[in-house]
Structure formats: C-alpha cells, structure tokens
Amino acid sequence: MPSPQQPRAVFAMDPVHLPLLFPPPLMARLQQAADLDPELVVQDFADPAAAPALSQAEVLITGWGCPHLDADVLAAAPRLRTVLHAAGSVRSLVGEALWQGGVTVVSAVTGNALPVAEYTLAMILLAGKDTFAHREHFRGTHTYPSPTETADTGNLGRRVGIIGASRVGRRLLELLRPFDLAVSLYDPYVNATEAAALGVELLSLEGLLDTSDIVSLHAPDIPETYRMLDRDRLALIKDGGVLINTSRGALVDPVALTDELLSGRLSAVLDVTEPEPLPAGSPLYHLPNVFLTPHIAGSLGNELERLGRIVCDELERLVAGLPPVHEVSHADMTRVA
DSSP states (O other): OOOTTOOEEEEESOGGGHHHHSOHHHHHHHHHHSEEEEEEEESOTTOGGGHHHHHHOSEEEEOTTOOOBOHHHHHHOTTOOEEEESSSOOTTTBOHHHHHTTOEEEEOHHHHHHHHHHHHHHHHHHHHTTHHHHHHHHHHHOOOOOGGGGTTOOSTTEEEEEEOOSHHHHHHHHHHTTSSEEEEEEOTTOOHHHHHHHTOEEOOHHHHHHHOSEEEEOOOOSGGGTTOBOHHHHTTSOTTOEEEEOSOGGGBOHHHHHHHHHHTSOEEEESSOSSSSOOTTOGGGTOTTEEEOSSOSSOOGGGHHHHHHHHHHHHHHHHTTOOOSSEEOGGGGGTOO
C-alpha cells in the first residue's frame, strides 16, 4: 500500500532499456519513493491499458523510445507535474504544451556527458599517436614504422581545439588537464574570464580551426550551428588534421567533409553522421583515414545505470520537497542539444 506522500509514477520508454537503467537496487529505490508498477512501461499514450495509470500519474519516468510529450499527453495525464528523463537531451521529447503547462522537466543528461567525454578523450589521444594510420600500415606491410615516419607523431604539445563548452565539452576539458596538450576553445557564450577558469585559450572559430591539430565538436544542434563547419571552414583545418564529431552530424557539411576525407587531406573520427546511419554505399565506411562508430559515445550497456541513479536521486528529492538538481528550463532549449 503506497504511503500518502508517494507520488504516482509511470514509466514511458522502450522497455528494453528498463533493466539496464534500473537494476534491482535502483528499482527498489524508485518503488520506495513512488507508487510505481515496474511491469507497466508505456510506449503509446493512447493505449487503453495505460489509461488508468496515466490518469493518476504525477511523475513520468521517461527514456529512449518515449513518445513525444505533447498536449495529448497532458490530456491523458492531467495530474502530471514532473518528467524525469533517464537519458540525454529533451529537445525532441518535450512539446510546447508541457512547458506552457508548468510541468517540471529533469534530465540525466549530465550523466550522459561523461561517457561521451571519455570516448572523445580516448580518440584524441589515439589520434595524436596517429594510431589509425599506423594500424592500417601494419595490416598491409607487417612492418614497424621507421623513426622518420613517426617524427610528427605524439601528444606532447599537440594542439586540440574544442568547439562548444557544453556539458560534454566542459567534462572533456576536465579530462584533458593531466595531459601535455595545448587546448583551445571556441564558444560564443564563454568570455575570457570563464575560459581562463576553464584553463583554456579562447579563440574565434576560424582561429581555432586554423591552429588545431585535432578539432572536436561539442556544440548543440540548433539553427545557429547548422553546417557550422562548411566547406570554407573545413578548409581552414591544417593538412593532416583530425576532426572528431560526437555531437551531431548536422553541424558539418557532409558533402564537403566527404570530399576532404576522400582527398586524404583530413582524417576523421565520426560517431555521428548525417544522415544517420550513412547509406550502405557511403565511401566513409571504407576509407583508411576515417574511424566510424555507430553512435556509441553516449551511455551504453552498464553506463545506463548512471542515468538511473540520477533519476532515483531526483525522485527522492521530489518526495522530500527539495528542488531538482538537474532541471531543464524552457529557455535552455535555445542553447542546448
């Protein structure tokens, strides 16, 4: 029997994610804090079987695969006051009706930033050692490179340019500090004082592209950043430079990038592309200077539990009458991914 203080909560996501997000200890925490049926996972807000629970729901615990939250959801869940999103961005999830309806939206996006930053750190260090080219060479020749072939290889003083002081960008800057790298940042919302506090050199976008050996994208996918790396800006990256994209494919002109990669002038580490996935005939699948991964930088496998922990913490704060730590505001939608 739920206590009077327990809000009624309902899961809304693809149920395949539920056991990884909320293994038994975390599910027990949720059930202690809320009146929650762990067997009910809504995938369609119009499903008659879900109607009784939704009519009483004060909290939606959402995740990947959750339907869009719009006016129909508010009609089905008139008591809804909080959405706890056990995933990353809520830009495509939350409709205008929920913002106007005063529903509090909380996201575990901070927890999702860490694995993206970790992935990017690994790729920066591997790129600095020219790991992918050496792998291709070793596969083909079965011989070690000569000292003259590795003269420009290594991470001592390698210039790394970070585009975007997002949650991922800032976490990456923290992870980069122990290494002997020269790190610069472009972000139009960061001033020189804040950049100094972050321990990086603040540059214009063109200045960063022109001086960086490795460029890593961490800007949000918003109208202002669409195709921010167009043909002219890609041409600014020095010969032999490496582009890493773990943000969104829309930030880069795909035709211009493909041309640069086909020419061999640049290399790339691409966890995201446009379109996503690439068509089967794309040359990027086979180019030796492209390291292509299937959107795995974010939370994967056992990393999903970190997102579940954040949701548990936020639900317990809600029950205790405390404000959320990871609330997302309507205004944030103009600047975040």
